[in-house]
Amino acid sequence: MTPPEAPALTYAFAVCRGGALTALAALPGLGTGAPVRTLAAGPLTAVVQDVPAAGFGEEALRQRLSDRDELERCARAHHTVITAASALAPTVPLPLATLYLDDGRAREALGERETSLLTALDRITGRAEWGVKVYAPTGPPPAPGTAPEAAPADGPPPGPASGRAYLDRVRTRQRSREQHHTLTLRAAERVDTAVRSLAVAARRLRPHGVEVTGKHRTHVLNAAYLLDLGRERELRAALASLRHDETDVQIELSGPWAPYSFADGGIADERPTSGRMSP
Numbered sequence: 653m654t655p656p657e658a659p660a661l662t663y664a665f666a667v668c669r670g671g672a673l674t675a676l677a678a679l680p681g682l683g684t685g686a687p688v689r690t691l692a693a694g695p696l697t698a699v700v701q702d703v704p705a706a707g708f709g710e711e712a713l714r715q716r717l718s719d720r721d722e723l724e725r726c727a728r729a730h731h732t733v734i735t736a737a738s739a740l741a742p743t744v745p746l747p748l749a750t751l752y753l754d755d756g757r758a759r760e761a762l763g764e765r766e767t768s769l770l771t772a773l774d775r776i777t778g779r780a781e782w783g784v785k786v787y788a789p790t791g792p793p794p795a796p797g798t799a800p801e802a803a804p805a806d807g808p809p810p811g812p813a814s815g816r817a818y819l820d821r822v823r824t825r826q827r828s829r830e831q832h833h834t835l836t837l838r839a840a841e842r843v844d845t846a847v848r849s850l851a852v853a854a855r856r857l858r859p860h861g862v863e864v865t866g867k868h869r870t871h872v873l874n875a876a877y878l879l880d881l882g883r884e885r886e887l888r889a890a891l892a893s894l895r896h897d898e899t900d901v902q903i904e905l906s907g908p909w910a911p912y913s914f915a916d917g918g919i920a921d922e923r924p925t926s927g928r929m930s931p
Contacts (some may be wrong), residue, residue: 660686660702661709662752665733666910667762668697669773671741679736682729691755693762696769699737700758703751713749738910742777744769745912772915779852779878780908782887786843786873787865787902788836832900839898840873846890851877855913869902876913884908 663682673690676699681688686702706712717723730748737743752758762769848854859871879887888905895903 659705661705662691662755662758663701663703663708664691664746664750664752664758665699665701665730666737666746667693667744667769667773668699668737668741669695669770670697671737673697673699673737673740675740676733676736679733680729681733682726688733691758693759694766696762696766697741698758698762699733699743700755701733708749708751713751717749734910742773743910744772744776744915745910775853776878776911776915779880779911779914781911781913782847782877782879782905782907783909784843784847784873784875784877784891785871785904785906786836786840787869787904788832788839788872788900789869789902790867836870836872836901839901843891843894843898843901843903844873844875846894847875847877847887850883850886850890851879853878853914857913872901878911878914 665681665688668690677687677689679688681701682703684701684703684707688699688701691698691700707716716726727748734743734745738745752761844854844856855876857874857876859874861871865871891903891905
């Protein structure tokens with residue numbers, strides 16, 4: 653007697669419109685052994701994979717995504733499929749762990765969102781996302797010809813005059829830090845304005861904290877920009893000019909990316925977010 657097949661869920665990576673997507677079948681996806689495939693849903697095409705219910709049910713999924721290494725593995729696999737799809741056709745990325753009980757439920761859910769997904773596909777067709785980050789070195793640079801002054805370890809020295817001098821130094825350092833912060837924020841705004849002038853859409857994202865940037869610099873701008881294909885040279889030239897002029901900050905460019913920040917249902921803050929299982 654042939655044993656019954658284990659129940660499978662439908663995992664959805666992305667939604668496309670058109671394009672020859674057969675090459676996606678060669679991708680391992682989440683490594684379940686089932687091929688990455690397409691699923692027709694009216695005018696939309698979903699990129700999906702069968703995954704075992706035992707490993708991707710609600711409780712199993714919660715445990716899987718609470719493990720840092722497994723979360724990273726799944727996020728990388730998810731991103732790899734989306735990147736491959738976006739190279740073949742306009743693609744709306746779906747959040748990590750978007751799961752449906754079967755293909756029928758997936759079609760039903762996509763049908764409910766058909767209008768918004770088609771609008772998103774219209775918006776991103778012929779365009780790509782680029783990320784620009786601006787960092788400020790921590791603390792203002794020392795004045796020319798002077799060494800940075802270390803903060804006293806045991807408070808101000810005794811005596812009224814010494815105490816006043818100590819407070820003056822503290823106030824001076826505080827003013828210097830505030831002025832430096834203001835200058836870096838203004839520089840970041842100039843970077844944002846320049847890149848927005850090239851983009852068809854822009855989105856400000858939450859800056860990273862010290863756990864990502866380290867203590868040596870502060871993240872003052874984290875932004876995503878949607879640019880028409882073919883404008884990469886202009887973008888790089890603009891940032892090269894800004895790096896020459898904005899010497900108080902560090903400017904980093906990444907991309908081109910699938911349009912996570914501009915597609916309905918995309919991951920806007922660059923962090924994996926668990927999808928919900930369709931009832």
